[in-house]
Amino acid sequence: MSGAEKIAVRVTEVTSLNELVTRFRFERLDGALLPTFSGGAHTVVEMKDGDVTRLNPYSLMSDPFDQTAYTISVRRDDEGRGGSLFLHNSVCVGDEMVISNPVNLFSLDLRAKKHLMIAGGIGITPFLAQIKQLDRAHGNWELHYACRSAALGSYVDYLTSTHPNDVNVYYDDQEQAINLESLFSGQPLGTHVYVCGPKGMINWVRGKATELGWPREAIHYEEFLAPQPGKPFEVKLAVSNKVIQVGEQESLLEAMERSGVDAPYLCRGGACGMCETRVIDYTGNFIHRDHWLEDEEHSSGEKIMPCVSRFEGKTLVLDR
């Protein structure tokens, strides 16, 4: 079985935070303790929605050392493929679900002298766990958190009341914006920057840090790409000797799983590299959406990341 080890859990709390964000608390069905994790880790939540099974990654936001429960906060995405809508509309206290062991692709670099965190919107969630971890170790950190409005600022009150000197909040509707240039200048040597939020914000932070001479080893970012719908296409899986159809609303990886093919995966968001698959033959065009493969690999037509990327054309044969 691919992916991280699975854990059977029960939903023990569903808390609406604001118009868009709801928090879910999971406890183990067998009453045992959950594994500890490190701040920045995510869990992959299995959602059985009729005959569709979705596996979506969500950052763990609870205390990494609290083994009694995991919590995630989910922003409702009305335009997405339905994972967040399913959680918001169909999951209730008492439901049994399956989640994965924690996997961390956004961990703190503990060699850093200082951790500078930049969050946009729901991108706050991994930082909540990282802050708990750093507080325990008396770590040096500061947070800059941009959100649309006070009404949509999840955990702003909690953060500003527990850490009034380390948390800075910026509201878009009050035309407050992070001044990156001034934030970055004068940060002591050994500072690492972490950014989680919309793609535009990640690119802005990475670009500015690079322009100011920050080493790439000190710039950390996490962006989960949700698979995008697209035109249906047909794929031949050479190893499994199967021809499968990828539907409009499902990813190539999901189509393989639906057909009983055990394909490797970890993040399901184009970041970790686990599902990288060799292309044997193709006639048509790839729609690469991951940020794992290099540009040359994207244009080579030799590899594809089935968790987020698609294909348009006549034939596609994969080594799977």
Add this chain to the structure above:
Amino acid sequence: MSKFEFPTSILSRPVYGVLEARPGHQHLMIADAEGAEAILDIATPDLMAKTHIIFIPKGTDFADKLRTLNPAQFYEGPSYAASVSRIQRVLQDAAMGLQLYLAGTEGLMGQVQSEAMKAGIPHTAIQTEHRGSIARRMQCVHCKGITEDVAIDPFQCSHCNLNLFVRDHYSRRLAAYQAVCIDAEDPGNVPAQKGLYE
């Protein structure tokens, strides 16, 4: 001739590159002896206006040439030991975005790299260019003493007098190659000395 092509070796052995100017508001260039040539190769008036040079001549006469580049700050130190407290202070006061350039002998580059790592710069973000002497800074794995500028193999530990074999196994933390007793099982049976890479 100040350039030397080191033969490829084990993964532990440091590999050096060629300095290039990188973006940043603050540049720190530290060199010894012929390492000055690597700075001279990339110096431009714009870059020098933002550069602090720390130079240890080791008997060479490059200091005046470096001074004429008109860097923002210039310091000439009589030895690494005499310069290290200044290097530590500059790193302590530096901000993110500092670009660090090292040039010259392996011993100098390795020791500054070790200080820079302690100050929080990832070692992979430090530029290095080897120039001049190919001699190594060696640590005796037995007594832990450091012998500087070792150019022959085997050599005698300057602390415990053991006969030591020069290995390519390197410690970034200590900024030294490891030297191991060559005649431990048959004392006195020491191969003839030869120069490194000969």
